[in-house]
Amino acid sequence: MSILIENISKHFGHFQALSPLSLDINEGEMIGLLGPSGSGKTTLLRIIAGLEGADTGRIKFGDRDVTNLHVRDRRVGFVFQNYALFRHMTVADNVAFGLEVLPRKERPSPTEIKNRVMHLLEMVQLEHLANRFPSQLSGGQKQRIALARALATQPEVLLLDEPFGALDAKVRKELRRWLRGLHDELGFTSVFVTHDQEEALELSDRVVVMSNGHIEQIDQPGALYASPNSRFVFDFLGNANVFEGKVENGKWHNGKASIVLPDAAKQKDGQLYIRSHEFFVSKEPTAHANLPLRVIAINPIGAEVRLELTPIDWQSNDVWEIDLPHKAFDKNCFEKGQTLYVTPKAGYFFAHDAQKPVLLSWETEKVKTADKA
Numbered sequence: 001m002s003i004l005i006e007n008i009s010k011h012f013g014h015f016q017a018l019s020p021l022s023l024d025i026n027e028g029e030m031i032g033l034l035g036p037s038g039s040g041k042t043t044l045l046r047i048i049a050g051l052e053g054a055d056t057g058r059i060k061f062g063d064r065d066v067t068n069l070h071v072r073d074r075r076v077g078f079v080f081q082n083y084a085l086f087r088h089m090t091v092a093d094n095v096a097f098g099l100e101v102l103p104r105k106e107r108p109s110p111t112e113i114k115n116r117v118m119h120l121l122e123m124v125q126l127e128h129l130a131n132r133f134p135s136q137l138s139g140g141q142k143q144r145i146a147l148a149r150a151l152a153t154q155p156e157v158l159l160l161d162e163p164f165g166a167l168d169a170k171v172r173k174e175l176r177r178w179l180r181g182l183h184d185e186l187g188f189t190s191v192f193v194t195h196d197q198e199e200a201l202e203l204s205d206r207v208v209v210m211s212n213g214h215i216e217q218i219d220q221p222g223a224l225y226a227s228p229n230s231r232f233v234f235d236f237l238g239n240a241n242v243f244e245g246k247v248e249n250g251k252w253h254n255g256k257a258s259i260v261l262p263d264a265a266k267q268k269d270g271q272l273y274i275r276s277h278e279f280f281v282s283k284e285p286t287a288h289a290n291l292p293l294r295v296i297a298i299n300p301i302g303a304e305v306r307l308e309l310t311p312i313d314w315q316s317n318d319v320w321e322i323d324l325p326h327k328a329f330d331k332n333c334f335e336k337g338q339t340l341y342v343t344p345k346a347g348y349f350f351a352h353d354a355q356k357p358v359l360l361s362w363e364t365e366k367v368k369t370a371d372k373a
């Protein structure tokens, strides 16, 4: 079922929670609504569900205009963060609930309900827990039951609000994979809310990045990561270091630090955003950059080592984070308190007078040569 969202806006009193926004969701697509707290994700999801009315605009499911339809007539499935299972009912009764409350004309027979519940429990691989109560389940199991319950009425649209927010990282990852598999197998259309960029990028066919009640960018995960179209999106997708530079003699300067402008750069003042893995690190400045930093922390994180650094004799608002493969780290034997120099390999430049960034790259070979010199 496709979903068309057209000029939807929402006020709570004088506060504008959603500016008029539009979004076209294809049948069978999985869409992640990503944004910081208060950006309007849940409000938009609730308006799609019919739990909240919009001030303006309309919503269509396929050819059906559902703008004024009651939540129960929209036929959507929901999953919330806090499981929302009925504590006094068994797992099987919880899953059957949506079917039991259907109007008599639409309600399947008791045998059919029983069969459908068992099938759903098999699908979420928890048929052996049919007679347990929610208090006897783990968080991950509860959430799978919540999903089975949401799917019982065979909705064509599934809406999920931070479905895995309360779970630990490992279970979260497992459930994500499993939800994606189920989505692909059953072919429903899903919209889920998250403030976790990794979750959004991993699960979604397209990600909708929201801030302050409007849409900043809609893109496939790869495109979003490769071409963030604003500072906000860049910041929100994480792990960027920002160098604020003023142009002088073909270089960006900031205090005693400098970066040579690559050929493609316009001679403009602005901010260079560099991702944490886009650096060479050395014990001396290179021909391309003189960015001295002091090591304040060293944290091994999985396949990489993250160095936290503060500028020496230049200004930056944030601590810098640089991720190095273990090999590169071991070769250099960096220690806390030590001074080192970083050279960007690539970065996004936002000129002060521009909204959109330019992707810049320093030719790798040249930097390497300079590094060795």
Ligand SMILES: Nc1ncnc2c1ncn2[C@@H]1O[C@H](COP(=O)(O)OP(=O)(O)OP(=O)(O)O)[C@@H](O)[C@H]1O
Binding pocket: 012, 015, 017, 035, 036, 037, 038, 039, 040, 041, 042, 043, 044, 193, 195
């Ligand atoms: N019923 C309400 N009454 C008044 N203000 C509300 C109501 N619901 C939401 N808001 C406000 O609207 C804004 C958007 O809220 P919303 O819950 O949609 O954000 P969100 O992006 O989902 O945030 P979070 O990630 O924290 O859940 C917030 O500033 C919130 O305080």
